[in-house]
Amino acid sequence: MYNIILKGLEGVQLIFLLLNCSNDIIFRENAINNTLRNKMKFLELKNELKDFAIFSLNEIRTIDPNFHRRRLNEWQDKSYIKKVIRGYYIFSDLQLSEEILFKIAFSMLAIFKYCPL
Known part of the structure; x- marks a missing residue:
């Protein structure tokens, strides 16, 4: 050939x-x-991050200081993660129960209480 x-x-x-x-x-x-x-x-x-119901870029950077933010967009496009609000994400395979939703809401309340947008 x-x-x-x-x-x-x-x-x-x-x-x-x-x-x-x-x-x-x-x-x-x-x-x-x-x-x-x-x-x-x-x-x-x-x-x-398996123990976190919700996580942020800052939490990722404590694990990997060289983490590039664009990975979050790639992972969203591939449906690995979902954006909850600006800068906060959950894993797509997380089963949303009432307990998990309360954990997410409580986390968001704590975040906004100390760091309002």
């Missing part, structure tokens, strides 16, 4: 073709690795 493709190519064209193919493979590998790394980062943070 490759003999048929390579038969009409000259040296420079062949090198260019091989470089493009190898760059494409490297790009795909990097994209896959980045996706896996981001997924692992989410799972690690989820494990760290």
Whole structure:
């Protein structure tokens, strides 16, 4: 199969073709690795925040000081998390019961009592 493709190519064209193919493979590998790394980062943070009904960017940054805020938008787009209000989130798989809703409401009340918007 490759003999048929390579038969009409000259040296420079062949090198260019091989470089493009190898760059494409490297790009795909990097994209896959980045996706896996981001997924692992989410799972690690989820494990760290499992006891929180609601969490904020500040709580994430206590765990990972180098955390980039844009990850929150990516995770919202992927439906990993849901925004409650500006800067506060819950995990999408959290089963919302009356008890959980009271915990969230109590947390929000405590936040706004000491730090009104």
